[in-house]
Amino acid sequence: MKHLNNISYLKEKRKYLRKRLTASEATLWRILKTKSLGAKFRRQHSIGNYILDFYCKSHLLAIELDGANHFTEAGLTNDKKRDEYLNSLGIRVIRIENKHVFERTDYVIRLIEEHLNKFTPSPAAAGTPP
Numbered sequence: 001m002k003h004l005n006n007i008s009y010l011k012e013k014r015k016y017l018r019k020r021l022t023a024s025e026a027t028l029w030r031i032l033k034t035k036s037l038g039a040k041f042r043r044q045h046s047i048g049n050y051i052l053d054f055y056c057k058s059h060l061l062a063i064e065l066d067g068a069n070h071f072t073e074a075g076l077t078n079d080k081k082r083d084e085y086l087n088s089l090g091i092r093v094i095r096i097e098n099k100h101v102f103e104r105t106d107y108v109i110r111l112i113e114e115h116l117n118k119f120t121p122s123p124a125a126a127g128t129p130p
């Protein structure tokens with residue numbers, strides 16, 4: 001199988017994005033990094049040509065936080081293409097509007113928990129790309 005995770009040519013961009021998280025990314029990361037939801041998440045993890053805001057490899061779950069640029073015609077088209085690609089690899093994508101991280105934090109946590117609970121990780125999933 002072709003290597004799809006953290007391709008080397010995106011390394012510097014991933015590092016740049018990790019150092020410059022948006023306010024909503026930083027807020028959600030403070031929750032996710034504690035593993036309080038029972039799963040390990042990575043931030044700014046790339047799969048193929050896409051850099052995901054957050055990714056849980058064991059549950060094949062991506063979390064994307066969407067700001068204003070995602071709600072334009074071009075943004076919606078790009079997101080659809082990205083989601084279809086990730087779905088083709090068996091990765092589920094949750095899209096959350098940035099403001100919900102601040103205004104509806106409990107809802108965001110419940111949404112993530114629901115998606116984590118819908119998928120029972122297997123030992124093979126944790127060690128197999130993506």
